[in-house]
Amino acid sequence: MTGEALDEVVRLLGRLPGLGPRSARRAALHLLKRRDAHLRPLAAALVRVADDVKVCAVCGNLDTSDPCAVCANPVRDRSVLCVVEEVDDLWAMERGGAFKGHYHVLGGTLSAIDGVGPEDLRIPALVRRIEQAPPPSPEVVLALGATVDGQTTAHYIAERLQPLGVAVTRLAHGVPLGGQLTYLDDGTIDAALRARRPFA
């Protein structure tokens, strides 16, 4: 392969999650064959987000405005605050469209192995946010991953919020829609069984 700029593109694309060296070469070639339809618009959009996208000082979301569109939206419900691990979890909730409240993005989970403590996440900011919220305090929904780190983080946050007397809830565990029992792990089946509901 020749051309330093091209090598650089392949190298940088190959460092994206989900792309390796081989698929990065394929992607670079794909872009070069569609210069005006794909390559230039992508380059321009990347330049734009690099300059325009900010971290929302209130919730930690990424947006071109600060506070972000969710925080600035006067129609959204101030009585529920949904705590998520990452910005893409917030995006996933928003795609669903079922949640109308506000968010708080932690920026990760507590992790003893990776040395991530509460101060490395936006947990102190969450506590401050609840303390300073005008009464009544919002309900805090912990929408963290059903992983060891996610649940450790959820327990830690619930403990930190306990003295503030706010209602803390978590997402339900159970059979995902479209899920077949054969393919589910024992833990999920157990959780779904224990949380069984009257058949309406």
Place this chain on the structure above:
Amino acid sequence: MTGEALDEVVRLLGRLPGLGPRSARRAALHLLKRRDAHLRPLAAALVRVADDVKVCAVCGNLDTSDPCAVCANPVRDRSVLCVVEEVDDLWAMERGGAFKGHYHVLGGTLSAIDGVGPEDLRIPALVRRIEQAPPPSPEVVLALGATVDGQTTAHYIAERLQPLGVAVTRLAHGVPLGGQLTYLDDGTIDAALRARRPFA
């Protein structure tokens, strides 16, 4: 998800081969978290290749110069011309480093289903190149894929070149290095058996 520019980045990344909507969101988030280390360099490199990379008029390779570095290299062997389907095949050959001759990139394979005929590929350019080459004519190595379309294209090119009296060869078929017989298809085993060599 909010912010038009961000949506645009996710949409454009998601159209790359190897990335879907989900991994495009992950890639966009990854880039936004590493703005100076990854996002800005990638945007700059893309802008550079969009402006600088040209198609070599001689062989069809992509490079910042035309003729490309391979064609312009006076050390390379003018007596062998390797015909490949795509630029990434040329890159693969160059990574191996075993081939020291010149290339000719077809830009695809003949395909009745997709309506790709000889005039859509750089086959006429190949014939002209051989005709106009100063004698002796180079050997033409057909390094096309061992697929139906690749082999159809190889046969077609061999027929077109026959009147010119050039030597036409193809890559050997056989067991790939590191390959285990259990995982090989019958066709490959058959080809390897028929092309067996004295054990040295």
